[in-house]
Amino acid sequence: MHKSLVWLEGLPRFSVLKFNLYRAWLLLNHLxxxxxxxxxxxxxxxxxxxxxxSTLAAILAQAGIAAGLVTSPHLLNLTERINFNGADINEETLEEYVADIRANLPELSQEYGAWIFGEIILAAAFMWFRDLGARTIVLEAGLGGRLDAGNLFRRPLATCITTVSLEHQDILGDTVAKIAREKAGVIKPATPLVTAAKGEALTVLRHRAVRLGAPVYSYPSDFAWQEERALALRLPDKTLALSTKFATEADKANTAMAACLATFHPLMTDKAIVEGIKSSPRLPGRFEVLLGRPAFVLDVAHTPESVANLQAAIVRRHPGGKLAFVAGFLADKRATEMLAIMLSTTELVYWAPVLDQRSFTPEGLSGGIQVDSISEGIRAAMSQADVVCITGSFAAVREARLFLVQRG
Known part of the structure; x- marks a missing residue:
């Protein structure tokens, strides 16, 4: 890895002094x-x-709109985070931008702490997009929402809060309502909000949206899939026929949200939405199926809700097949609940620490089979199951992918 990218990877992920937008504002306005x-x-x-x-970016491309895409985290390569018109930035180009940023960092007073990883990579992405002539950007927030650098855009075309569940409780809050209030920070005055949040979280989001005069489009009440005769997507102002298959219910909701968001671009067409959904590539580690004996399913599900959705999809796709899970969790996730969901389907649940400084520790977990590593869990599961699912975190899937590639 190039020197400047090593420097970038070594930056802190979070500010230890202040959570605010000043550093991002200073950096972007300077560079x-x-x-x-x-x-x-x-x-x-x-x-x-x-x-x-990523689905929204594919739809925009079908409409002839060359868009920049910023996502996180990456699974294998840092360059996965920055994409323009369907192609990731290459490592050499990213190195050049990061080196330029490092050499020209604006002066930052001590009270604001050090620069963090997300601010630098976002600046690099925006510099690349600028130089390529991009005008439209699809920006995925990092942690939370209220203090994400994306809030520097005061009037986006539309905002989206996919779902709200308990996560990062030490930073975002220890209840769904508190976390929803943090994420509600992305809602902007008179700007459409698209969401699949439910219950208490949706109530919090609606309350904020009403205060700001932001129209709310909620899945599945305001837009949804219809399957009476043939599959169709009912959007707020139209219904589109599609012939797409979905691996999970979450896939269906996510695709519907992307389509709904796309309608708020002035150059969007119905054909682009349909073709964009068809052409959208499945992201690695999102119900990624590797056929064989056994078959492998790699999925970065890291909440109890997403693990339950994943489990149901596997059972539906492989009825009667013997299932094994290999799981690794981060310390701030609800590992006990996720483990219990896996154990409700099979006794073959192997769990291990992951190669991440935020990895969970074995204390407090019970049930399943503890192993020393994800790769050891995979080896043990392979001889006993028809389907082996590796899940629980990006880190677990990352290790699994590397192991399976090396194994051939």
Missing amino acids: VPEYRDFEVFFIAGSKGKGTVA
């Missing part, structure tokens, strides 16, 4: 003030953000 001219779709939420963002 790429043209960012203010971008038309932005801003996407936050507890899960599904990457799928919504």
Whole structure:
């Protein structure tokens, strides 16, 4: 890896002194003030953000709109986070932008702490998009929403909060309502909000939207799939016929949200929405199926809700097949609940720490089979199951992918 990218990877992920937008504002206005001219779709939420963002980018491409795409985290390569018109930035180009940023960082007073990873990579992405002549950007929020750098865009084309569930409780809050209030920070005055949030979370989002005069489009009440005779997507102002298959119910909701968001671009067409959904690539690690004996399913599900959705999809796709899970969790996730969901289907649940400094520790987990590594869990599961699912975190899927590639 190039020197500047090593420096970038070594930066802290979070500020230890202040959570605010000043550092991002200072950096972008110093290095790429043209960012203010971008038309932005801003996407936050507890899960599904990457799928919504990448599907929306594919729809925009079908409409002839060359769009920049920023997602996180990456699975294998840092370059996965920055994409323009369907192609990821290459490592050499990213190195050049990061080196330029590093050499020209504006002076930052001590009270604001050090620069963090997300601010630098966002600046690099915007510089690349500017130089390529991009005008439309699909921007996935990182942690939370209220203090994400995407809030520097005061009037995006539309915002999205996919879902809200308990996550990052040490930072975002220890209840769904508190986390929803953090994510509601992405809602902007008179700007459409698209969401699949439910219950208490949706109530919080609606309350904020009403205060700001932002129209809310909620899945599945305001837009939804119809399957009476043939599959069709009912959007707020039209219904589109499609012939797409979905692996999970979450896939259906995420695709519907992307389509609904797309309608708020002035150059969008019905054909582009249909063709964009058909052509949208499945992201690695999102119900990624590797056929064989056994078959492998790699999925970055990291909440109890998403693990339950994943489990149901596997059972539906492989009825009667013997299933094994290999799981690894991060410390701030609800590992006990996820493990219990897996154990409700099979006794073959292997769990291990992951290669991440935020990995969970074995204390407090019970049930299943503890192993020393994800690769050890895969080896043990392979001889006992027809389907082996690796899940629980990006880190677990990352290790599994590397192991399976090396194994051939």
